[in-house]
Amino acid sequence: MNTKRKKTGRRVLSFLLTLAMVVGMMPGMSLTAYAADVDTTYTITIPSTLTVSGSGWNDAGGISATGTLATGKKLTVTASSANNWALKSGDNSVGYTLTTAEGGSQTTDWEFTELSDTAATKTMGIIVENYDDKPAGTYQDTVTFTAKVENAGIPVSSVAINNAPTEALFVNSTGTLTATVLPNDATDKTVTWSSSDPDYVSINAETGEYTIMGKKGYGSATITATATNGTEDTSDDVTTTCTITGKVHHTSLQAGDIIRVGETIYTGGSWYVDIKPNTSFGTSAGVITLVENETNGKLYYKFNRGSNNTQPNWTSFRVTDNTDGLYIVSGTGTSSDKFVFAVHTK
Known part of the structure; x- marks a missing residue:
């Protein structure tokens, strides 16, 4: 039951x-x-x-x-x-x-x-x-x-990027893209920006401000400007594109090279610095930039890794008024023959 x-x-x-x-x-x-x-x-x-x-x-x-x-x-x-x-x-x-x-x-x-x-x-x-x-x-x-x-409003018929770079830009460079939207009396002329590869070129979606990144080396990214007509419906979007390419100052290193403040390095492989403790840079570090770093009111040379600005833990070179970078005294960059750096005099 x-x-x-x-x-x-x-x-x-x-x-x-x-x-x-x-x-x-x-x-x-x-x-x-x-x-x-x-x-x-x-x-x-x-x-x-x-x-x-x-x-x-x-x-x-x-x-x-x-x-x-x-x-x-x-x-x-x-x-x-x-x-x-x-x-x-x-x-x-x-x-x-x-x-x-x-x-x-x-x-x-x-x-x-x-x-x-x-x-x-x-x-x-x-x-x-x-x-x-x-x-x-x-x-x-x-x-x-x-x-x-x-x-219904007046829809956008075309969008054009005004100031796309015509040549490669060094990693860490910045700029701002602008766009012209037609017709002039379009109801909503808002433009949004996007990058096909933010690890190479990042861009602010609203302002069009871009940075050449060094997260995984350097290369090109396609930048897209999109006029959405103020709606979420993508069927009426109007787009245009441009290509921005990054570059570095040094793609190889050898004895006698001078690396000045702000210059960038990406060799496509590992290279070694004879400083205590020994320091190595591989492709995973991205682009390396020589920078001035202030400690206790004194300036020193150090390297920034990629676009995240982390610095290797090694004793830096002291910066004085008549110096502007580092000078490679010797070495090949291999683990058995590391580079030896000295301060470069102007």
């Missing part, structure tokens, strides 16, 4: 999401509206209900629109929830998000910038949270869609 009760005493949950649409005072699921502009008419179609089949993604079938839009206009559809995006049964609730794709983020607005006799459809669905611990009941919510015609 106990076993039979357990089998028949299961919970029953049902979910119903009602979808309603309003354009001014007009009710219904498929509506034709005439905007104040006589050149604009449109029909919007949405499903009337959505029965939730389970937690996770549930396809709602989408929003469709047909008609005509006047020049410079767009049709915007905005959704709102009666229960603040929750399916409710009494005091119990199951949260959900309205979105355009499985795994997508919350979406409550859709835009149609072009209409015709052929229906344009925007994907729509809901992602329902896990409800295994919820009591039995009928969980419901009503989502209301409001449509309106707005000014």
Whole structure:
């Protein structure tokens, strides 16, 4: 008897999401509206209900629109929830998000910038949270869609980088790129910047300020300038690119070389310095830069590793008024014949 009760005493949950649409005072699921502009008419179609089949993604079938839009206009559809995006049964609730794709983020607005006799459809669905611990009941919510015609704005037609470097720049060099966006009266002329390889060339996404990096040596990166038209929709993005290339002062080292303050070194292999303790630099250290380092009010020569500015732990060379760098006295840079450095006199 106990076993039979357990089998028949299961919970029953049902979910119903009602979808309603309003354009001014007009009710219904498929509506034709005439905007104040006589050149604009449109029909919007949405499903009337959505029965939730389970937690996770549930396809709602989408929003469709047909008609005509006047020049410079767009049709915007905005959704709102009666229960603040929750399916409710009494005091119990199951949260959900309205979105355009499985795994997508919350979406409550859709835009149609072009209409015709052929229906344009925007994907729509809901992602329902896990409800295994919820009591039995009928969980419901009503989502209301409001449509309106707005000014579409003037889109960007082209973007061009004004001041891309025409030759390679030394590692640690900096600069700022600017871009020209056309037409001049585009509604949103914001440009964002990105680099194909920030280990070679990093760039600030908002300001366009770039730095030639030395994290893994030196090389080229493609810089992309993107005008997004002020939307998250990437289909209307306008882009252009340029290439920025880094270089170093020394690609090899040998006796007699002079390395001055600010100069950069990348040999593509390991090289050794005969200083106590012995110091070696390999490709993993990236580009090496000779710098002046102040300790207790006195200046010394040291090396910075790559772009993180860490310094090897070795006794540095004292800087005096008539010196400007280090001079390689002898050595080949191998582990058996290390470089010996001396202070270089101007």
